[in-house]
Amino acid sequence: MRIKKYTGLLLLIFLSYTSNLSALESHLLKNGLEVFLEENHLVPLVNIRITFRAGAIVETPELNGLCHLYEHLLFMGNSRYRNQGQFKAALKRMGVGSWNGGTSTEFVTYYITIPSDRVEDGLEFWAYAVKSPLLSEDELVNERKVVHNEIAGKQSEPDYSLKNAVRHALYPDYWYRRDVGGDLEIIDTATVAKLKFIKNNFYVPNNAALFVSGDIDPDSVMQAVEKNYGDWERGPGFPELPPHKPLEKEIWVAVDTSPSKGLASVRFIFRGPDAAADTASTYAADLWGQMVNDPDGKFKNNMYRAVPELHGGTRHISAGYFTQRDAGSSSFAFTVTVPEEEGLWEIITRLKKALKKEIFLMKGKDYFTAEAVQSAKTELENHDILSRETAAGFMSNLSFWWASTSTQYYLNYLETVKKLTMDDVHAFLEKYLVDKPFLTSIWINEDDEKIQGIVKRVKEKQQ
Helix, strand or coil: CHHHHHHHHHHHHHHHHHCCECCCEEEECCCCCEEEEEEECCCCEEEEEEEECCCHHHCCHHHCCHHHHHHHHHHHCECCCCCHHHHHHHHHHCCCCEEEEEECCCCEEEEEEEEHHHHHHHHHHHHHHHHCECCCHHHHHHHHHHHHHHHHHHHCCCCHHHHHHHHHHHCCCCHHHHCCCCCHHHHHCCCHHHHHHHHHHHCCHHHEEEEEEECCCHHHHHHHHHHHHCCCCCCCCCCCCCCCCCCCCCEEEEECCCCCCCEEEEEEEEECCCCCCCHHHHHHHHHHHHHHCCCCCHHHHHHHHHCCCECCHHHHCEEEEECCCCCCEEEEEEEEECCCCCCHHHHHHHHHHHHHHHHHHCCCCCCCCHHHHHHHHHHHHHHHHHHCCCHHHHHHHHHHHHHHCCHHHHHCHHHHHHCCCHHHHHHHHHHHCCCCCCEEEEECCHHHHHHHCHHHHHHHHHC
């Protein structure tokens, strides 16, 4: 009943929102730039976002971390606004409400929110930034230090060692395609020539999409887009990537940097599906993830009964699938209470055995009920509705999916999910989870490690 009431409320929100929203428009310029327009006249604001299929995914060992450095340099001046001072002054003149950029594993994005009467100025502003950045030696010297300190700070955090070890274990051949921060030495020795390589290969229109949403006139926007971006020259664009190899055997990683004494974090990570290689399975993986996270479902309760040492009961048990073009993964996470004496290894062994059994049982026709399937579909629909609450929020999601899968994947997502059956979920389980090798990661406090000796056991097991 609560779900029905919640769904009704979300439906009202969605209807209210879409009543002020025209259909999404998409355009393709001759140079390959994709343009998406969403008209919403609720408030006199416009969000302009430009996204590239770049980030760690396009890097090599020699470029590891330089897409992030390039993101910073883009704010340091271009042929129109010669330095950061002029760049920021232009933002202020336009009345920009918010602006920023970000680098991820599979995309780089920049955005501004401006008054709707300055939309043409905003489009021109980003055109200069992406087409003609100065990439000066002086700015590079300064920004190398800024990025070095930012990444060094992240690498000093307690969980960095674990994330880095997992990255190398799961993706041994191309681990750098999952490392956004990058190598400090590569950052410290970055050259203008390397940054120009990134610009000329990946910051090109046929590897980019422009998202304009809010209080706009689509025809006027497209005229401004043609004027400011039509002469942008094409480049090589997104490269053909050799795929990550599937795991051939079970592997282990253990790190003793956890700040939580008395608690150990244990994760089991399975490879795939990768969205580029097996798009169909990603929908079933999402539906499975929604069902397996049900706090009253069989999975969490069965696991807690099998391993009562799990901290917080079922509340700290989670599982799910993360969609990525290049390196999708399905994982299970548990928090275990560490015994005062030896015994953690036995608990983890029991936890692994219970998980394997539970994954096998998921193939049964009665493990996930028809009601659970429908409830999971409704929850996914609710999440999608909430993501469309604002035009800018919707376009932000659209840009993510454009980079990691495709816009059609996102726009047709709910329709596809609604058609899924348990046969699709079972096919996903058979292909990616049942009897498949996985990585076990253990994060433990160094004081607990002295008693439990987990890291030593893992090293011995890996030899």
